[in-house]
Amino acid sequence: MNKKIILINNPAIEMVQGFHSNGIASGIKKNGNHDLGVVFFDKECDGFGMFTTNKVKAAPVLVSKKHIKNKIRALFVNSGNANSCTGESGFNDAINICKEIGESFNIPYTSVIPMSTGVIGQRLPTTVIKNGIIKISKIINEPNDNQFVKAIMTTDTKMKIYGVKVKTENYEYSVIGCAKGSGMIHPNMATMLGFIFSDAVISKSMANKAFRSSIDKSFNSITVDGDTSTNDSVFLFNSNCANNKPITSSNADYKLYEEAVQMVASQLARKIVEDGEGATKLVEVEVKGAKNIKQAKQAAFSVATSSLVKTAFYGEDANWGRIVCAIGYSGIPCKPENIKLYFDNLLLFKNGEPTTFNEADASKILKKTEFKVTVDLGIGNKSWTVWTTDLTNEYIRINANYRS
Amino acid sequence: MNKKIILINNPAIEMVQGFHSNGIASGIKKNGNHDLGVVFFDKECDGFGMFTTNKVKAAPVLVSKKHIKNKIRALFVNSGNANSCTGESGFNDAINICKEIGESFNIPYTSVIPMSTGVIGQRLPTTVIKNGIIKISKIINEPNDNQFVKAIMTTDTKMKIYGVKVKTENYEYSVIGCAKGSGMIHPNMATMLGFIFSDAVISKSMANKAFRSSIDKSFNSITVDGDTSTNDSVFLFNSNCANNKPITSSNADYKLYEEAVQMVASQLARKIVEDGEGATKLVEVEVKGAKNIKQAKQAAFSVATSSLVKTAFYGEDANWGRIVCAIGYSGIPCKPENIKLYFDNLLLFKNGEPTTFNEADASKILKKTEFKVTVDLGIGNKSWTVWTTDLTNEYIRINANYRS
Numbered sequence: 001m002n003k004k005i006i007l008i009n010n011p012a013i014e015m016v017q018g019f020h021s022n023g024i025a026s027g028i029k030k031n032g033n034h035d036l037g038v039v040f041f042d043k044e045c046d047g048f049g050m051f052t053t054n055k056v057k058a059a060p061v062l063v064s065k066k067h068i069k070n071k072i073r074a075l076f077v078n079s080g081n082a083n084s085c086t087g088e089s090g091f092n093d094a095i096n097i098c099k100e101i102g103e104s105f106n107i108p109y110t111s112v113i114p115m116s117t118g119v120i121g122q123r124l125p126t127t128v129i130k131n132g133i134i135k136i137s138k139i140i141n142e143p144n145d146n147q148f149v150k151a152i153m154t155t156d157t158k159m160k161i162y163g164v165k166v167k168t169e170n171y172e173y174s175v176i177g178c179a180k181g182s183g184m185i186h187p188n189m190a191t192m193l194g195f196i197f198s199d200a201v202i203s204k205s206m207a208n209k210a211f212r213s214s215i216d217k218s219f220n221s222i223t224v225d226g227d228t229s230t231n232d233s234v235f236l237f238n239s240n241c242a243n244n245k246p247i248t249s250s251n252a253d254y255k256l257y258e259e260a261v262q263m264v265a266s267q268l269a270r271k272i273v274e275d276g277e278g279a280t281k282l283v284e285v286e287v288k289g290a291k292n293i294k295q296a297k298q299a300a301f302s303v304a305t306s307s308l309v310k311t312a313f314y315g316e317d318a319n320w321g322r323i324v325c326a327i328g329y330s331g332i333p334c335k336p337e338n339i340k341l342y343f344d345n346l347l348l349f350k351n352g353e354p355t356t357f358n359e360a361d362a363s364k365i366l367k368k369t370e371f372k373v374t375v376d377l378g379i380g381n382k383s384w385t386v387w388t389t390d391l392t393n394e395y396i397r398i399n400a401n402y403r404s
Numbered sequence: 405m406n407k408k409i410i411l412i413n414n415p416a417i418e419m420v421q422g423f424h425s426n427g428i429a430s431g432i433k434k435n436g437n438h439d440l441g442v443v444f445f446d447k448e449c450d451g452f453g454m455f456t457t458n459k460v461k462a463a464p465v466l467v468s469k470k471h472i473k474n475k476i477r478a479l480f481v482n483s484g485n486a487n488s489c490t491g492e493s494g495f496n497d498a499i500n501i502c503k504e505i506g507e508s509f510n511i512p513y514t515s516v517i518p519m520s521t522g523v524i525g526q527r528l529p530t531t532v533i534k535n536g537i538i539k540i541s542k543i544i545n546e547p548n549d550n551q552f553v554k555a556i557m558t559t560d561t562k563m564k565i566y567g568v569k570v571k572t573e574n575y576e577y578s579v580i581g582c583a584k585g586s587g588m589i590h591p592n593m594a595t596m597l598g599f600i601f602s603d604a605v606i607s608k609s610m611a612n613k614a615f616r617s618s619i620d621k622s623f624n625s626i627t628v629d630g631d632t633s634t635n636d637s638v639f640l641f642n643s644n645c646a647n648n649k650p651i652t653s654s655n656a657d658y659k660l661y662e663e664a665v666q667m668v669a670s671q672l673a674r675k676i677v678e679d680g681e682g683a684t685k686l687v688e689v690e691v692k693g694a695k696n697i698k699q700a701k702q703a704a705f706s707v708a709t710s711s712l713v714k715t716a717f718y719g720e721d722a723n724w725g726r727i728v729c730a731i732g733y734s735g736i737p738c739k740p741e742n743i744k745l746y747f748d749n750l751l752l753f754k755n756g757e758p759t760t761f762n763e764a765d766a767s768k769i770l771k772k773t774e775f776k777v778t779v780d781l782g783i784g785n786k787s788w789t790v791w792t793t794d795l796t797n798e799y800i801r802i803n804a805n806y807r808s
Contacts, residue, residue: 043468049412050731053733054729054732054733055731055732055733055736055737055738055739056728056729056731056732056740057732084725085725085728085756085757085758086756086757087755087756087757088756090757093672120725120729121724121725121753121757121758125658126786229729230729231731307711307795307799311799311800313802320525321488321489321524321525324460324489325458325460325524325633325634326458327459327460328458328459328460328461328634329456329457330459332459333459334459335459336459336460336489337491349489352489352491352492352493353489353490353491353494353525354489354525375653391800392800393797393800393801394714395711395715396718396795396796396797396800397797
């Protein structure tokens with residue numbers, strides 16, 4: 001880690017200047033868990049969003065894609081209902097949420113980003129949400145223990161928040177983010193949401209650049225079951241409240257900012273994978289020695305999404321064959337003779353055939369809860385890393401029996 | 405079924421004029437099961453092959469791709485060892501098998517198609533195989549109860565053979581095929597092998613045309629776990645021994661031949677899916693109303709390979725949302741407003757939202773061991789059908805614990 005970037009031990013969104021948040025149990029979730037959260041921004045912020053590539057987009061995604069072009073004053077999230085596949089009525093519900101927020105917080109409704117996650121194909125309980133918004137508007141400045149982060153959870157077993165402080169001789173600012181997991185939602189979707197907040201002073205174009213490159217290497221490089229939901233979205237909001245000299249070009253200060261944002265995004269992405277449904281292992285898959293980034297990425301995802309590979313991780317067996325096979329059918333040009341395959345530092349495959357590796361050594365690596373698979377294609381110098389999980393009986397149980 | 409195409413009740417490869425087969429337990433498999441089979445052709449046959457698109461191709465695939473260009477006299481298959489990822493030595497082993505067959509059956513070694521399926525990364529036991537070939541050459545004409553079909557099995561729980569007789573006023577010929585399944589091989593690969601034999605008299609180019617179109621709609625339209633192995637191969641062999649007028653153009657006789665070959669290929673493909681590892685359901689996924697075949701196929705495979713969709717089938721719950729979602733991220737242009745989704749004849753989704761379908765009706769369909777999912781994209785008139793299975797705990801058990 002760069003010495004100028006310092007881990008915040010117990011991060012909270014409020015530590016970033018200009019942001020206030022809270023979360024409550026409004027009654028959307030039948031079990032009484034937290035389900036409604038708001039982050040209120042003291043002043044107009046620049047917002048950046050990356051949205052699901054799924055052609056079927058949930059109503060809040062459609063609204064957020066419009067609103068993100070404006071200056072942003074508030075973020076709304078409800079869990080328990082994704083407001084997806086709800087037609088025009090659902091779209092109007094999302095707009096009305098923005099209007100409720102606008103009224104309760106006295107801001108333009110077009111400056112509100114609405115997000116929803118949970119069951120799809122059901123209308124939102126609008127009265128419940130309206131009451132929730134009024135309630136939360138009264139306690140938005142009260143100290144709370146990351147209740148917002150709690151409110152965005154669905155099948156997540158842990159709250160996911162991570163933050164760093166960037167500190168130089170001349171200035172100091174924070175980058176803190178939270179996320180909810182790609183565990184499948186009761187009962188329908190594998191929604192992944194990420195929100196990153198910063199008070200750094202930075203131009204819109206430079207922040208956008210840092211955001212896109214960071215998300216590509218983090219949220220866009222994880223997989224639990226390969227499905228892309230109708231609601232997946234990641235955001236960065238900048239309050240520009242800190243005391244640093246405005247970042248307006250790709251200088252050293254920019255690099256520091258980008259590094260900080262990427263660190264937060266990567267750690268949140270890792271937390272999502274770690275908490276993937278039924279997952280017992282976090283596996284880093286790096287494909288290197290590729291001709292270009294695109295091919296490295298394609299090969300890495302082919303390995304990371306293979307049911308056979310993921311089941312083999314669960315079985316804790318050194319099944320190099322399934323990995324070589326997944327590289328082979330990934331669609332990239334490659335020759336088995338050039339491929340080298342490692343589990344951590346143990347070489348298992350080269351010259352088109354397995355090495356005489358020691359089974360016990362391989363087994364020791366696979367029994368760990370975190371390990372790395374490296375595939376060297378041997379035809380270039382580009383690489384890409386993807387994080388994945390094992391595929392377990394527990395995954396099947398969660399996803400087969402969700403309504404029972 | 406065309407009235408001129410008659411199902412053969414207890415098919416055997418020997419019923420096709422010009423072919424003789426047998427299978428034995430040679431000792432490759434430690435458990436003493438059948439593991440070595442040969443089909444011997446009385447005269448030179450035209451052969452057609454489609455091979456795995458995996459860039460990592462097993463040695464026998466490399467040899468077969470060469471030999472298939474020649475006139476063919478024999479087919480060799482061993483199970484229990486895939487001769488894959490075995491480097492140059494493995495390639496030489498495959499060539500030597502052809503030479504052994506050539507010597508024992510007194511035919512050119514370049515007229516032999518060798519195939520292997522089973523564990524990868526291990527050298528073949530060449531002496532065991534040599535002795536097996538000598539033994540089988542002595543009993544190749546003896547009556548046997550499809551021992552060849554038994555010898556090609558790996559984790560298959562059932563022998564897979566299917567055949568039809570084409571009978572008109574003027575002529576009669578047979579099309580009989582056998583296959584082994586895409587269940588994962590102990591311990592490594594999901595190899596799928598298919599062999600179709602016919603005695604129809606047909607030109608090489610017309611037989612090739614029928615073969616390619618049939619395989620595309622059958623073996624290339626099934627999925628168990630989305631992985632493409634290093635050994636997948638399907639073949640058609642024509643002995644030209646029957647009494648029909650040679651088929652040399654796309655006339656009615658050709659259509660009949662194509663229909664017969666496709667019927668055999670489709671039934672074998674279905675049998676493979678039905679017997680997929682851990683599968684409890686066979687699900688037909690048809691995407692229709694597409695702009696073109698390519699998009700229909702892409703969308704159908706997106707649904708059929710989704711872990712979420714397949715787990716939902718296992719859970720027997722009417723999870724239309726996961727299917728709409730899989731269509732949405734399939735990469736084809738589509739609008740949710742145009743999509744209609746059916747389970748058998750029950751409409752679950754239209755106009756961008758779920759219908760008010762009766763849960764009990766949906767549940768009744770999902771509890772069946774076979775049912776159909778139809779997605780109408782509503783933007784064209786092309787369609788494609790894919791067969792898939794549910795994703796079950798048993799799949800995880802088989803594939804996680806294969807060495808324990």
